[in-house]
Amino acid sequence: MADAAKVAAVACQYDEADSYARPAASPFAVEAAPNPLRVGVPEGPLPFFGDTAYESLYRAAIDRVASLGAEIVATGSIHIYGALRGRVLAGADGNQAAHIFCHRLAAELVAIDGYYRMAEDLPPSLLEKPAHAWLEDGILTIKALD
Template identity: 50%
Template sequence: MSGTHSNSSRIRMSGRSFLALTLTPETPLVDWLAALDHQIQRAVGFFAGKPVILDLSLMQADTPDLPHLLPALQERGIRVLGIEGGDRSWPAVADWAWPESPMGGRASGPVSIPEGEKTPTLAPTLVVEESVRSGQHIIWPDGDVVILGAVSSGAEVTAGGSVHIYGALRGRAIAGIGGNADSRIFTRNLAAELVAIDGFYATAEEMDAQCTGKPTQVMLAGETLVFKPLP
């Protein structure tokens, strides 16, 4: 008869933050989906890799075409992370695989889908000739973003390419969305709340203290964000 063996092992866990977009469909759903298709055509790849919260607060149990809404979003490559504002007991959504919305999220203001080319030969650069104020969000999935001013605390700049900030970075800068791991973040004064490249994040507490308040570039080496002083 063998004895009982107890084996205790640790599970490695870490935290990661993401910006989730919220879609709030309106009736009639056929027209809303047509408008969504138009937006997607304007900025190809905008929803790629982005988590989306589906807000059903404007829907009713008997809204026409409601059963087809979630499958229609999935067919468009939109990844629904959570659903809120509706009622899962509605017969119209009985066949949905209803994901629970993440807890603790907070609204971050409206997001505009930028104009974009369907088949660009050269990724365009967005130049913002002023500072980005608290509560503002700049999203440019096609190329680099150049901010001639500062990025205030509570503001966010997101780019498919690199982020260049000629002033202080006190808010959040996210580069390389959509899988561009070679993107970088440049700022004349690193005082950021969060920086991220290709999905790998660092909060203020995790940044290199030697670069705080100084001209800095941030790059990705493997799965680690590296902070280097700028000359």
């Protein structure tokens, strides 16, 4: 009982202003480490219908099929060594130098830094063929690879 009384006494003296105490300033300047350049390759199957695979990656390399409804988002370039049937968004952090490569283009959406093309806007000559997408003077350019 004595312990409970001590806890109650301390709780009654609780001042909300004390709960936001700040640590003392350090006399040494500490600089945050930069984010390392990362490359990612997913280990499992890509998501289906409405799921999103967002990685804060500089470059994403996908070695399997990107299914219909899948979303692949990266801050840099994206390489898909298979069919691209979902949505792909490169340069998500404003990187206009990002590129998208795929072995078979059948995408719902292709985007780089917010510039995009929907499936219905893709010329039939590009569909089901290897393709390369990049920004050129603010225009999303997509060419078939030979």
